[in-house]
Amino acid sequence: MYTTEINRLNDFYFKYLLGNEKRKNLTIHFLNAVLYGDETPHITDVSFIDKDKEPKQADGKLVKLDILARTDTGMLIDIEVQIQRHPHLAERFLYYWAEMYGGQLRRGDEYSALKPAVSIVLMDFDYLPEESWHNVYHICNDVSKQVLTHHFAMHFIELKKFRYSDIKLLHRLGKWTAYFSNCSAEETEELAMSDPIMKEVVNAEMAFTEDEIMRRQYAQREKALRDYRSDMAEARREGILEGKREGKNEEKVSIAVNMLRLGIDVSHIAAATGLSIADVELLKTKLR
Structure with a gap:
């Protein structure tokens, strides 16, 4: 079967x-x-x-x-x-x-x-x-x-x-x-x-x-999806995505996570996304 x-x-x-x-x-x-x-x-x-x-x-x-x-x-x-x-x-x-x-x-x-x-x-x-x-x-x-x-x-x-x-x-x-x-x-x-x-x-x-x-490459994509969902869930738990503008903030968090993975400085990420340095630092600790 x-x-x-x-x-x-x-x-x-x-x-x-x-x-x-x-x-x-x-x-x-x-x-x-x-x-x-x-x-x-x-x-x-x-x-x-x-x-x-x-x-x-x-x-x-x-x-x-x-x-x-x-x-x-x-x-x-x-x-x-x-x-x-x-x-x-x-x-x-x-x-x-x-x-x-x-x-x-x-x-x-x-x-x-x-x-x-x-x-x-x-x-x-x-x-x-x-x-x-x-x-x-x-x-x-x-x-x-x-x-x-x-x-x-x-x-x-x-x-x-x-x-x-x-x-x-x-x-x-x-x-x-x-x-x-x-x-x-x-x-x-x-x-x-x-x-x-x-x-x-x-x-x-x-x-x-x-x-x-091909299965290995497929697994890498699936891992990226799981990591992304996990990052978003963790951000919500920490309150970064709370409030009436959750959708807009979710996009900012998504961008910030990718920039962190590329090794970009926290202050630059905060300036680019509009998130506070404290929020970006918090995201950074979750990615370690």
Whole structure:
């Protein structure tokens, strides 16, 4: 019997599965499922764009994962995994989208050269007020709902809201969502039996778990996540995050923790984050 041992939202594993040229048929299937459901697939090929600017700090790794791809029609698609709630998420996502969209033009290019850009965000917590687990946002008129441009789309998949009773009855995106929801070993076997693509996904996961080097890198990412959560919990216990501005302070503490790990002077960290020197010193003692 198949047994699942990994967190499928781990950034290293996620990029192994959907950000690899060797398995881009899986990426194509996933993108078609998100954008077009069970319709005839529109995307037939993708090429991966190496952004080469993933932050090295643990917090940066937890905030954002990029798989940036260009489809055969020129559409840019950014896939992100968000596993921690942070302040100003909507603004962050919009900034990432704008960076992707605006980055297409080079000196001398005309606006007609711009292609549609789509963001897909998988979230491991409830974020939007809607009850549905898959929500799509466009730029449209408040009254008529007329879409201004089809160059903007942002998809949110909230895994905690996803519910199902029978794996075999799920549509394409439902099967992918069940998988990333870390379904049970029995359900994973059902997924593999229900769809050739999902069988390939499960086989890729098994190959990953059997590779010692990849498992070590995966474990390092998981440790970074545990350390981050522990740092935040400790900061709350010490009262650094108390008060009405907890969300803003949490971001400051997160930045301060990363700066401390880089060996930056306490006074400089206090000046950069707005935390008191005493609070930064307290964080420093917790990291020893």
